[in-house]
Structure formats: structure tokens, C-alpha cells
Amino acid sequence: MDTMTADGLLLPWPDDDGEPFWEYTRRGELRVQACADCGRLRFPPRPCCPQCGSFADEWRLMSGRGRLWSFVVAHPPLLPAYAERAPYPVAVVELDEDPKIRLVGTLTSSPRRPNAPWNAVPAQRLRIGAPVQAVFQAVTPEVTVVRWALCGS
Amino acid sequence: MLKDRTAVVGIGQTRFAKHLEESEKALACRAVLAALDDAGIEPREVDALASFTMEETDEVELAKAIGAGDIIFFSRAGFGGGGSCATVAHLAMAVASGQASVGVAWRSRKRGSGKRPWTNTTQQLPTPAQWTRPFGLLRPADEIGMLARRYMHEHGATRDHLFNVALACRNRANQNPDAIMYDRPLTREMYMDARWISEPLCLYDNCLETDGALACVVVSAERARDCRRKPVYLHSVAQGLPAQHHGMVNYWNDDPLTGPAWAAARQLWKTADFGPEDVDVAQIYDAFTPLIPLSLEGYGFCGRGEGAAFTEGGALELGGRLPVNTGGGGLSEGYIHGFNLINEGVKQLRGISTAQVPDAATCLVTAGEGVPTSALLLRA
Numbered sequence A: 001m002d003t004m005t006a007d008g009l010l011l012p013w014p015d016d017d018g019e020p021f022w023e024y025t026r027r028g029e030l031r032v033q034a035c036a037d038c039g040r041l042r043f044p045p046r047p048c049c050p051q052c053g054s055f056a057d058e059w060r061l062m063s064g065r066g067r068l069w070s071f072v073v074a075h076p077p078l079l080p081a082y083a084e085r086a087p088y089p090v091a092v093v094e095l096d097e098d099p100k101i102r103l104v105g106t107l108t109s110s111p112r113r114p115n116a117p118w119n120a121v122p123a124q125r126l127r128i129g130a131p132v133q134a135v136f137q138a139v140t141p142e143v144t145v146v147r148w149a150l151c152g153s
Numbered sequence B: 001m002l003k004d005r006t007a008v009v010g011i012g013q014t015r016f017a018k019h020l021e022e023s024e025k026a027l028a029c030r031a032v033l034a035a036l037d038d039a040g041i042e043p044r045e046v047d048a049l050a051s052f053t054m055e056e057t058d059e060v061e062l063a064k065a066i067g068a069g070d071i072i073f074f075s076r077a078g079f080g081g082g083g084s085c086a087t088v089a090h091l092a093m094a095v096a097s098g099q100a101s102v103g104v105a106w107r108s109r110k111r112g113s114g115k116r117p118w119t120n121t122t123q124q125l126p127t128p129a130q131w132t133r134p135f136g137l138l139r140p141a142d143e144i145g146m147l148a149r150r151y152m153h154e155h156g157a158t159r160d161h162l163f164n165v166a167l168a169c170r171n172r173a174n175q176n177p178d179a180i181m182y183d184r185p186l187t188r189e190m191y192m193d194a195r196w197i198s199e200p201l202c203l204y205d206n207c208l209e210t211d212g213a214l215a216c217v218v219v220s221a222e223r224a225r226d227c228r229r230k231p232v233y234l235h236s237v238a239q240g241l242p243a244q245h246h247g248m249v250n251y252w253n254d255d256p257l258t259g260p261a262w263a264a265a266r267q268l269w270k271t272a273d274f275g276p277e278d279v280d281v282a283q284i285y286d287a288f289t290p291l292i293p294l295s296l297e298g299y300g301f302c303g304r305g306e307g308a309a310f311t312e313g314g315a316l317e318l319g320g321r322l323p324v325n326t327g328g329g330g331l332s333e334g335y336i337h338g339f340n341l342i343n344e345g346v347k348q349l350r351g352i353s354t355a356q357v358p359d360a361a362t363c364l365v366t367a368g369e370g371v372p373t374s375a376l377l378l379r380a
């Protein structure tokens, strides 16, 4: 498996627990690991439930809706492929289903533009609490990542 | 109980610089031999060693180079800068329990002239990097910047508060001839106009990557009375890896803004004879400015969300409510993974700091916040 895209971005390198997440995103589904016994969602994925100790899990489909929990705007020094895109915002998004499930992602200007440049949304437009929607971007034939579009844009 | 049963009796360091010619191994040996000389203890008497898991000079190399005797206790503390105080804590436990008699803790690091750890793209750690690095959240500055913006949002902290932290450290470095920023004063204008690294963090919110090494020597309180220098007692020590902690990217914790400091603090104060209000001076891990307000809250110097306001009115300066990082800290003296904070704490309680707090008798030293951490409460 490749560790980088052709243009030099790092690809996720899943562990056994994370692998299902990336299989679902490849199909265009945002799913989060949940305990099959007590039902609690957990992220990042792990072998057993910190709540009840069960090793039985299921991957629950999310709506893809959430809110900005925080964000940074990255400036150089960065790895070369990232420096070319800088400055770019990166957000942590809390999901509507459970605000303690928070995903990191880049922003795109519209759900119809999964391939928009990383700096497509000016940082001045970002506000903590702003509603966002998951967008799926195939970065290689094998890997699809989740990006976030500001709602109403 | 560990309380005051062991003491630091020797400290040593190399020069701090952006670039030093010697290898990390040579620098480690210099710092350790300087610390032993300071203590008046022969290398062959050393029987315990402790360092960071990230230290690249191992026990075999160090022990044979300095001419140590049989080593009967050795220990490594994990999680980067979170391990600094743990090295001393492990030695204190070994010596207090009778497992060893002369312990040396050290850290040698060439990151001023070497590569930044985050540029190592082959080091694709599966968890949690798979959830962050593909999205451009590459560096510790980005990871802490994310917490910083949330902290500013929740508690009304501003860049001026972060500047207060950077300025206090720089002002102390301007008094310390060994500090990298000794002759480089900082102004508010410089800070506000500085280039961004990861907004909301600018250049001056980041520590100085540095070449250098430090070491210190731990013996029993009984033996310490016969040493060359005034002993500095290890009054209380702690490590902290709180429930549901996720490392630097603690975004999945129920409450990401209460980091490992809170867990370490509960243990630290539980076994101490005094509380935060009795601390004369503090050396608080400052890889990034926001770690100081977060740590002030975690260690109980103020309430939750009050850490930024605590920095107002010169509180962190010499003569303020809690002088911090009196050698200049990681932000302005040099960043040797937090070990310089330990030695500066010892200097304060010996009364020999270049920015001495008059009659300082108690000092808190903390290790990396944002990762599993450790802390020391020192007493003169």
C-alpha cells in the first residue's frame, strides 16, 4: 500500500482497528465504531469498549452532519506538498450524533466540490460552532478521505 | 513514603546552541560528568540511570564512556517531553527503596541542527496519525494550536495572554547568559507582527529547537548532607496519564482542555505537605505558550478557565505572583525536552539562578503537557 499520493500528501496508514473506517469511506459512508453490547460510540477505534469491556462491535452509519469544534491555519515550515498548499485551514469537527466523536479534516467550499483546493474556504469565514457536512474525496483508487463543507455554502 | 527522602545534589549541562559540533553521545557524557563533578561524586559510584525513551544514547554507551560501576537500576520514561520529570522520579523511587544509591538522569538532544521529528514521513504510526496527518495536521504546533483556539473560544483568552507567557520567558532569558535568547529582547510589536506557524500560534509561541544536554544526580537525603552542594529535596513526584487520554491529539477526550497535568497534580499534592499557594517559583513545560495557562489550571494555581487571566499584570514575571521559567524555559533558554527546567528548579533552591526569586524554598517543575506527563515538587 502506498504511503503517499502521487503529489506528496500522506495517506492514512490504518491499523487493524481503523481499517473498517477506511473501507466504509471508500464506499462513501461515514461510519463510527460502536459497542454492540452497550451501544456507546467510540473514536478512535479500539479492540474493546472502555465502558463495558465488550469486544463485540458494529460500525454505525453517521449522518455526516457536525459543527466546527476548532481549527488552525497551517503555515510553513511544512512538508513540501503541504507547503505548496499553505496557508490552509484544518478543522476538528464534532458529529451531531455524539459531540465527543470528533474528526479532523480539511475544508471544501461546497458538497459538490470534493476536490476543491485545501485553501478554498478563507479562514475568515470559519467560526467555532459553524455547521458542516461531510464530503467524500477519493485521493487514490484505494483511499477516500472525508472533508467538510460549510453548510449554506 | 518518598517525601524528602532523596535529593538532587548535582546538576550539569553543556552549552546550548543552534548547532554544536559534538555528537549527542559526547554531549550526554559531558553533561553527566559535569553533574557528578558538581555533586563531588565519582563516576564509578553511579549505580542507577534514567532517561527518556527518545534518548538515543543508551545506558551501555553512557555507562562505559563515563566509567560507571555496576548499574543495578535503569529506567526510561516515555512520551517525549512528558518524561522529563519522570526520569528523576524513577531514580528517587529506586534510591528511596534501597534499590540503588547514586542515580543519574540525563537528556541529550540535537534538534537545533537536526531534522524535526514531524518531517519523518516514514514514521507512519498507525494510531492516531491515521486520523490527523493525511489532513495536514502534521506538527505538534498544529496539534496544540487546535486546543489553543478552542481554549481561547471557551475562556476568552487572547493573543495578549500568550504574549504574556512568551515575554516572561524571554525576560528571564535576557538575564541568563547561557540562554540562546540572552541578547534578544522581545516586544509586543514583534510578537503581534510575527509570522504564523499554525494560527492562532505565531513564531514566538514555539519553543527553540536546540543542541545541548543536561543531567542531574539523585542520592538519599542522608548521603546528600555530606555532598558538596546544598541538597534540593524531592518532596513529591508524580506521573499522569489521565482516563481516556489520546496524546497530543486529545480531541476525543470528554474534556480535551483538561490534560495530563490534572492527573499528575492530584497525586503530587496528595503526598505534599503544602499546596500551590506555597510554591515560590515554577518551571512549567513550555514547548508552546498555551501549555502554561493550561498547566496553571491543572496544577491548581487558579480555577478552570482562569489560566489566561492569571498571566495578567506581570504575574509570571520576577516579583509577580508566580515567577515561571526563570532560566528562560523552552521558549527562550533552549528546548532540551524540558530537562533545563529541572536544573533551573535546582538552581533556584540553591539560590544561584540568574533570575533568583529571593529566599525561594519551594519549586514546581512540570514535564510535557499534552502527552502523558510527570512533575516534581522540589524543596530547599
Ligand SMILES: [Zn+2]
Pocket (backbone or CB within 6 Å): A035, A036, A037, A038, A039, A040, A049, A050, A051, A052, A053, A054
Ligand atoms: Zn460497551
